Amino acid sequence: MTNAISISGLEKRFGHVVALDGLDLEVATGEIHGFLGPNGAGKTTTIRVLLGLLKADAGQVSLLGGDPWSDATELHRRLAYVPGDVSLWPGLTGGEVIDLLGRLRGGLDERRRTSLLERFDLDPTKKGRTYSKGNRQKVALIAALASNVELMILDEPTAGLDPLMEAEFRAAVEDDRNEGRTILLASHILAEVEALCDRVSIVRKGVTVESGSLADLRHLTRTTVVAELAGDPAAVWHLPGVHDVEIHDHRVELEVDSDRISEFVSGLAPLGVRSLVSHPPTLEELFMRHYEDGEASA
Amino acid sequence: MNTLQGTGALARLILRLDRIRLTAWVVALGLVPVGTASAFQGLYETEAAREQFAATVTSNPAFTALLGPLYDSSIGGLTAWRIGTLGTFLVGIMAILTMIRHTRDDEETGRRELLGATVVGRHAPLAAASLVAVGAGVLIGGLIAIGLAGLGLPWAGSIAFGAGFAAVTLAFAAVGALTAQLTQAGSTGRGVGIGIAGFFFLLRMAGDASEESLGWLSWLSPIGWFSRMRPFAGDEWWVFTLWIVFAVTSIVVAFSLAARRDVGEGAFPPRPGPGRAGRSLRSPAGLAWRLQRGSLLGWTGGLAVLGGIYGAAADSIADILEDNPQLNEVFESLGGTQTLTDTFFTAALGIIALVAAAYSIRSVLKLKGEEEALRAELVLATDTSRSRYAWSHLAYGLVGPVVILTVAGTVAGATYGSIVGDVAGQVPRVLAAAMAQIPAVWVVTGIAMALYGLAPRLSAVSWGALATFLLLGQLGQILQFPQWTLNLSPFSHIPLIPAEDFLGPPLITLFVVGGALIAAGLTGFRQRDIPA
Numbered sequence: 079m080t081n082a083i084s085i086s087g088l089e090k091r092f093g094h095v096v097a098l099d100g101l102d103l104e105v106a107t108g109e110i111h112g113f114l115g116p117n118g119a120g121k122t123t124t125i126r127v128l129l130g131l132l133k134a135d136a137g138q139v140s141l142l143g144g145d146p147w148s149d150a151t152e153l154h155r156r157l158a159y160v161p162g163d164v165s166l167w168p169g170l171t172g173g174e175v176i177d178l179l180g181r182l183r184g185g186l187d188e189r190r191r192t193s194l195l196e197r198f199d200l201d202p203t204k205k206g207r208t209y210s211k212g213n214r215q216k217v218a219l220i221a222a223l224a225s226n227v228e229l230m231i232l233d234e235p236t237a238g239l240d241p242l243m244e245a246e247f248r249a250a251v252e253d254d255r256n257e258g259r260t261i262l263l264a265s266h267i268l269a270e271v272e273a274l275c276d277r278v279s280i281v282r283k284g285v286t287v288e289s290g291s292l293a294d295l296r297h298l299t300r301t302t303v304v305a306e307l308a309g310d311p312a313a314v315w316h317l318p319g320v321h322d323v324e325i326h327d328h329r330v331e332l333e334v335d336s337d338r339i340s341e342f343v344s345g346l347a348p349l350g351v352r353s354l355v356s357h358p359p360t361l362e363e364l365f366m367r368h369y370e371d372g373e374a375s376a
Numbered sequence: 377m378n379t380l381q382g383t384g385a386l387a388r389l390i391l392r393l394d395r396i397r398l399t400a401w402v403v404a405l406g407l408v409p410v411g412t413a414s415a416f417q418g419l420y421e422t423e424a425a426r427e428q429f430a431a432t433v434t435s436n437p438a439f440t441a442l443l444g445p446l447y448d449s450s451i452g453g454l455t456a457w458r459i460g461t462l463g464t465f466l467v468g469i470m471a472i473l474t475m476i477r478h479t480r481d482d483e484e485t486g487r488r489e490l491l492g493a494t495v496v497g498r499h500a501p502l503a504a505a506s507l508v509a510v511g512a513g514v515l516i517g518g519l520i521a522i523g524l525a526g527l528g529l530p531w532a533g534s535i536a537f538g539a540g541f542a543a544v545t546l547a548f549a550a551v552g553a554l555t556a557q558l559t560q561a562g563s564t565g566r567g568v569g570i571g572i573a574g575f576f577f578l579l580r581m582a583g584d585a586s587e588e589s590l591g592w593l594s595w596l597s598p599i600g601w602f603s604r605m606r607p608f609a610g611d612e613w614w615v616f617t618l619w620i621v622f623a624v625t626s627i628v629v630a631f632s633l634a635a636r637r638d639v640g641e642g643a644f645p646p647r648p649g650p651g652r653a654g655r656s657l658r659s660p661a662g663l664a665w666r667l668q669r670g671s672l673l674g675w676t677g678g679l680a681v682l683g684g685i686y687g688a689a690a691d692s693i694a695d696i697l698e699d700n701p702q703l704n705e706v707f708e709s710l711g712g713t714q715t716l717t718d719t720f721f722t723a724a725l726g727i728i729a730l731v732a733a734a735y736s737i738r739s740v741l742k743l744k745g746e747e748e749a750l751r752a753e754l755v756l757a758t759d760t761s762r763s764r765y766a767w768s769h770l771a772y773g774l775v776g777p778v779v780i781l782t783v784a785g786t787v788a789g790a791t792y793g794s795i796v797g798d799v800a801g802q803v804p805r806v807l808a809a810a811m812a813q814i815p816a817v818w819v820v821t822g823i824a825m826a827l828y829g830l831a832p833r834l835s836a837v838s839w840g841a842l843a844t845f846l847l848l849g850q851l852g853q854i855l856q857f858p859q860w861t862l863n864l865s866p867f868s869h870i871p872l873i874p875a876e877d878f879l880g881p882p883l884i885t886l887f888v889v890g891g892a893l894i895a896a897g898l899t900g901f902r903q904r905d906i907p908a
Contacts (some may be wrong), residue, residue: 129757131906159757165750168484168561170649170657170666172867177653178663182758203648207484207560218754 080143082107082229082260083128084189088137090123090284097123099284100137104145105262105277107228110255112275113264114365120284121264122162125233128262129159155184158222160234162264164214166206172217191224197246211238219358223250229260248273268362280365285314295364300333302357303342308350317345328352379635382496386504387511390478398512401470406519408851409463409537413455413527414804415855426454433457440598441585441689442723444594444603452524452533452608460540462850464602465577467516467541471509472569475552478505480561490638490717502556502634506549506627513545533608543619547598548573550626555632560642567674574678576600578685587656598622618866660760662767668739674736676780679728683784686724687791687806690717708777721788721809726867728784729813730846732777733820738836739772740824744835747907762902764871770825770894777817787811815886816866820845821895829897830867832908866890 083105090098098120107110115121121344126132128141130150139146144153166175181185195202198216209217215238222230236244244267251261251274265271270280272292279289288295307314311330314323319338324331334342336359346354379729391398402901419427433439440446446457479502488501521538525531548569556562559560576597583594584603594600598619605615638867656662677766743766746752789806793799811893824838845865862868869882 126753126874126906129753131753131756133903133905150756151759155759157757159754161750161753163750167663167667167751171651173651174649174653174657178657178760179754181653181658182660182755182760184759201648202651205646205649208646284438 080107081105081140082142083111083262084140085124086126086138088124088127088139089135090120090127091135094234096299097284098127098134098137101281101284102286102289103279104149104289104327105260107260108258109276110251110261110263110274111279112271113262113281114266114268114271115279115281116266121281122233123170123284124281125159125231129154129230156227157227157229157231158183158223158227158298160215160218160232160235162235162237163358164218165212166209166217168205169202169207169209172206172209172213175206175217175285176202176221176224177259179218180225183225183227185226186221186224187226191220194250195222197250198243201354212243215239216243219247219250223254227259229262230254230319231262233264235263237269244270251336268365293345300340300359300361300363301336301361302331302333303346303361304329304331304344304355306330306352306354308352310349313349317342380503381500382491382494383500383503383507386491386496386500387507390474390504390508392475394474394508398474398508400556400840402515402519404510405463405467405470405541406516407523408847409455409459409520410523412459412526412851412855413451413529415851416451416454416458417527419856420451420454423449423852426450430454440587441581441685441692442727444580444584444600444626445587447603448609449604450529450533450608451527452529452537454525456603456607456609458535458536458851460578460607461577461599461612462603463541464544464599465573465781467513467545468551468573468576468599469570471513471545471548472552472573473566474509474512474557475505476556476562476569478664479553479556480559480565484560484562488639499634501629502553502631503553506553507543509549509552510542510546513542513549515794516545517542528884530608532611536605536611536613537607539616540605540607543623544598546623547619547626550623550630553630554626556846557630558642558644560640560644560646565570567671571674571678573599574682575882578681579821581682581685581689581870585685606701657688660755660765660768661771664742664772664800668769668772668776671735671738672779675731675776679687679731679780679784680787682728682731683724683786683788684791686721686728687788687793688794688795690720690724691795691828717792718805718809719899720805722870724786724788725781725806726811726849726870728810729781729817729870730842730849730868732780732784732813733817733842733845735780736773736777736817736821739776739819739841740770740828740892741835741838742772743769743901744828744832747832750907752906756906762906763898766825766829766898766901770821770898773824774818774894775853778811778814778885781810781813781817782807812870813867815890816870818890819866819886819893822890822897824896826865826893826900827897829900829904831900832904 081104083103085103088098088101095135097325101120101124103113103124113121123132127134128144133147142153142156146153147219147357166172170178176191177186180191198220200213200216200220206214215235219235222232236247239247240334248270254261263271263275275292277289277291278295280287306329308328311325311328314320314330318341319335320342321333426449430446433446443457444461447453473803482491482501491501517537520541521534524534524537551572551758552569555565555572559565576599577596580594580600583590583592583600594604601618603617604612606612617901657666665706732903743752752765756762757830784809786803789803790799792806793802798801820838820842824835824842825836828835846869848857849867852868866886869886871880871882
């Protein structure tokens with residue numbers, strides 16, 4: 079299967095500030111790809127390069143088989159974009175903006191428009207200036223989700239949405255997945271990425287530091303364990319694959335290499351386990367580790 | 377909490393944000409009157425020369441309509457006459473823009489909330505903006521007073537002149553404070569504020585154009601009060617009470633409106649609009665029409681009124697010639713009285729053209745506003761090329777002035793024609809003179825587009841260019857600037873239509889220059905980063 083997005087060695091500087099420093103990104107057709115990174119990592123800059131708004135200084139960028147800079151208009155017919163910071167025309171209503179953006183993209187699915195308005199509980203008759211941040215985002219999201227495109231580029235689309243609406247967003251994206259659309263989802267809401275994405279790429283300071291499926295990434299990492307022990311908690315130090323131990327009286331909190339979890343549990347049992355909570359590495363931990371590792375090596 | 381708490385800190389913030397903008401206003405408006413007085417000193421050294429000049433001026437009611445009455449032939453009197461109307465109008469615009477920028481704009485963008493959540497009283501933003509605006513006016517007035525007195529002019533007149541500018545600033549800061557309370561959008565507030573300033577400008581003009589019958593109109597205008605205060609010609613200090621009463625009333629109303637409403641709200645509650653887009657809203661052009669139509673209508677309407685007043689004033693020129701056979705004879709020998717009205721119309725339409733050029737800059741720089749608000753990328757991420765997007769707004773910069781000049785020229789011609797009983801003859805004459813201004817306006821359009829496309833951060837320099845052209849056009853000739861400086865302004869190359877040929881080399885040159893600037897701007901826009 080071809081890649082919807084293929085970026086290698088992308089560089090972009092603003093004056094003396096290096097925004098992208100050799101970034102790589104591969105998004106396969108039909109997948110939902112999480113694009114993660116702390117604030118200022120270069121996510122929005124990458125997206126603007128993909129949209130042909132910014133001109134790359136170096137590197138190869140291919141979008142839907144074309145060049146995002148020189149073939150911008152043809153490519154834009156096939157994609158929809160939701161910016162992270164949605165600003166609407168103060169005097170246009172939400173409904174007008176949805177229709178306008180849909181028409182500019184070459185058509186809107188009327189049935190989806192109606193159901194999305196209902197789903198996101200948006201009043202389309204209000205003027206742009208009266209919408210809250212979350213409602214502005216809904217307008218852009220509905221316009222994108224209701225259009226007939228192959229690729230959606232979403233830049234932190236749920237940053238202003240309440241949890242209920244976030245859930246609706248996830249459901250709507252799941253529908254899209256079933257229709258075979260490709261989605262690039264820049265986010266730092268990790269639960270959302272975990273719930274939706276097939277693969278993720280983590281960027282930091284303009285460089286991709288990790289890329290792969292969540293399962294792949296998890297495999298490389300550790301499981302968190304919180305246990306209350308009857309015996310001497312200090313003994314956990316000697317168990318196999320243990321890291322970052324914290325002891326408060328009888329309560330221990332530690333991390334275990336995921337591939338040695340079985341040996342660890344066998345060793346823990348004799349210490350008299352009163353309670354045990356373990357969870358696989360959340361994306362957050364994964365993310366933090368990459369972030370901190372990067373800091374340490376930087 | 378004291379409702380004014382934090383005013384000082386906010387005022388300092390405003391000064392920091394506007395340090396370049398306000399400095400430019402203060403220096404320009406403070407020094408131009410002094411420079412004008414100094415130039416008059418050089419040009420008319422003797423009392424006799426000044427009196428002769430004053431006699432020419434007072435015999436021509438067109439001058440009175442354009443610039444207000446001349447009360448005294450001293451250097452100070454001439455300066456007050458020459459600069460007073462334009463200067464006070466511009467000072468008023470400065471005050472209104474400063475007020476709206478730091479009150480309503482902040483509310484609209486949410487910056488006000490950021491500040492409101494800190495230790496800032498509810499009246500502090502309005503008070504801080506007023507303080508800065510009036511402070512700028514006082515500074516301008518101070519520069520003028522000290523500068524004029526430094527040239528050896530009488531102290532009383534110099535102080536009256538400077539204080540008059542400060543008082544006008546005060547009055548229009550109050551207007552700005554009031555309009556900032558009424559509308560939710562800063563742009564609408566700005567439009568209403570400038571509209572009010574324009575209305576007072578026209579009121580003065582109507583009053584001065586026919587002083588015997590309508591002179592009282594000038595007394596209704598804070599701009600008209602400046603000449604009525606007679607700096608260097610009797611210094612009627614009591615006129616200052618008019619400004620103060622006007623300002624205090626407006627400020628009190630503004631503060632009470634501010635106290636009654638919620639942050640972000642206007643006097644008119646927002647009404648819901650259509651839930652579906654209409655048929656016209658389907659392209660970048662349709663969007664631009666929605667965003668630009670209101671201001672095009674407003675500017676066209678305002679300038680049509682101005683055209684009407686000019687048309688009416690032109691007739692009084694003919695009157696004066698009838699009363700003055702000698703002068704009539706002089707003009708007959710120069711090519712007839714028609715030449716005089718033609719000259720007048722060329723000058724009047726030149727002013728309308730400058731305002732149309734301001735409209736043009738505003739329309740082109742809508743692109744910059746849209747880009748900075750991150751709305752341009754919403755459109756550019758669709759099937760819309762950069763050229764097409766740029767043209768959707770640039771079109772208003774080019775066609776808008778044509779609409780404005782056509783309407784204003786037609787109204788001026790029709791008004792004059794209906795007074796002299798020759799509508800069919802005068803409309804085409806005046807309209808042709810209006811059309812002749814278009815190439816010069818388009819050069820300004822080109823400057824704005826070139827700056828926006830190639831160096832967007834310097835876009836505001838296009839206002840500086842327009843201000844320079846205004847200065848050269850309004851003062852260059854009378855102060856006998858060297859010809860090459862006058863030639864810098866595209867407006868100085870407009871032929872005297874219909875006395876001269878329409879499509880002469882000067883107009884063709886202007887077309888070429890304007891076209892080249894626009895092409896350069898479009899090329900730059902196609903190739904640069906967005907947002908820049």
